[in-house]
Amino acid sequence: MGRSQREARWFYLLSTPWAIGFLVFGGGPIVASAVISLTNWPLLSSPHWVGLANYRQLLHDSTFWTALWNTLYFGAGSVALTLVCTFGLALLLNLNVRGLWFFRLVFYLPTVTSGIATALLWQLILNPDYGLLDRVLSLAGIPGPGWLASQDWAIPGLIIMSVWGAGNTTIIYLAGLQGVPRTLHDAAAVDGAGWRARFCHVTLPMMSPVIFFNTVTGFIGSLQAYALILIMTNGGPGNATMVLGLYVYREAFQYFNLGYASALAWVLLMLIVVITAVQFLIGRRVVHTEAARGGA
């Protein structure tokens, strides 16, 4: 047996943990989910083949359309507000500020503590009666909208919370900004470019691959976020914060409609694929590819 053959055997042997994971926790469940979505499968009894009936039912399910809209609303709002806030903070952090470690720590802390404890914390912050946010607004003379108790303001409240928890994007932007060569800025300054021109013609083009990366991964993450929403509002008030992920969970583990839940999950997957593909199409025109330096 030659060296390359032995090497290949070792490859398959050592990649086994990942391969098991792929079969049981990745690719396998995707295929299984597609098949399950074509059945009517109440937990505790056996599945029935129903073809595309679950998908037809979706079209007439008003909760589904609400959840789809809310998913897009939350996803787009969260990605957009996160982009503006975290890029802004990273620009400031890149000015050679003192105490960089402190700011990085503060901005990243909410990301690592994300879980039920901070979900309950934000439930309290966004509470109409005992909430911090309404209290702060009232100091500025603004009557608070009641956030999680309001049909219109519950999702904006969740978006604000998601920006608070998105400190990792600040760190990625900062790392990207630190990689923009100073010489480019200096050359532009010598040519008489002001800070605004340098921002538009040096920083933005050089940063466009990083912005693209953060936007794509931000959408992938926010479109499937539901754990915190489950804890904080469980979809309410009414269906104001019902998102697709939460609807999947509810159909599967509260109503035990495994087939319908799988159909919903597939719509979510397709939504993520389509939105990611659209971003790549737009990205090909907008992202400054010459800026992609170094190897893969």
Next chain:
Amino acid sequence: MVTGIRARMAGRGAAYLVLALGAVVFLLPFAWMVSTSLKSNAGALQYPPRFLPDGYHWGSFAAAWQALPFGTFLMNSVVITVLSVAGSVAFSTVSAYAFARLRARWRTAMFALLLGTMMIPGEIIIVPDFILFNHLRLVNTIWPIVWPYWFGNAFFVFLLRQFMLTIPRELDEAAHIDGAGHLRILFRVIVPQMKPAIATVTVFAFVGSWNNFIYPLIYLRDQSKYTMSLGLQLFASAQYITRYNQMMAIGLLMLAPVVVVFLIAQRSFVRGITLTGLGGR
């Protein structure tokens, strides 16, 4: 010239001001959490709410801890977290070595699958896996919660592989010529140089597993098997709903280990984010 310097200094001052304001905004929720945990029962329900606590009522920590068997929940969380972290570090490192160093016909295709699975929403996976583990009679055990960390984490394999690619091959070639096998090369040559990346995976696995909520919620049935996350959820729902001070106290206790690990290992977090976040840059 002078006006230029003055404008720059004003600009820097403004930058510090905005950053400081940002830091306050990011820290305020935590400060509110601490403040609420120290309030009395009445103080926590005061309307309008006050920023500072009405005294230091440390009693809410003990009262909350004793309201439910949080000692048991803590032990369960520790067991699940230790198993998850140990398994994910060990197995991900082995798989990453295969992808970084060993050539095989299907490697490229398998690596493409690995990257593809990183964008699969968890919602697709939970239903088939629940059916599977229900069939295997593993519902109400810790294994459906732990195993995804052992086998399922494409992100960790990817992160470790990226780091391994930056390690020069000369040392493993030399070890190979000396007759070392792949396992020996991996554990004696590669792993000692991987400490920063392994620390990164350790802290990510720790935080993810400690904060994990959905999997314990789906799989654990008996209250005696609950984790801290589920215990906190149980506390927040039902009868304790208006005891905000105790709720925040338990929340702080749950956050404490994460914050400590984060303060000790913050470099590892930053490295992990930038290593994978910037991909090829």
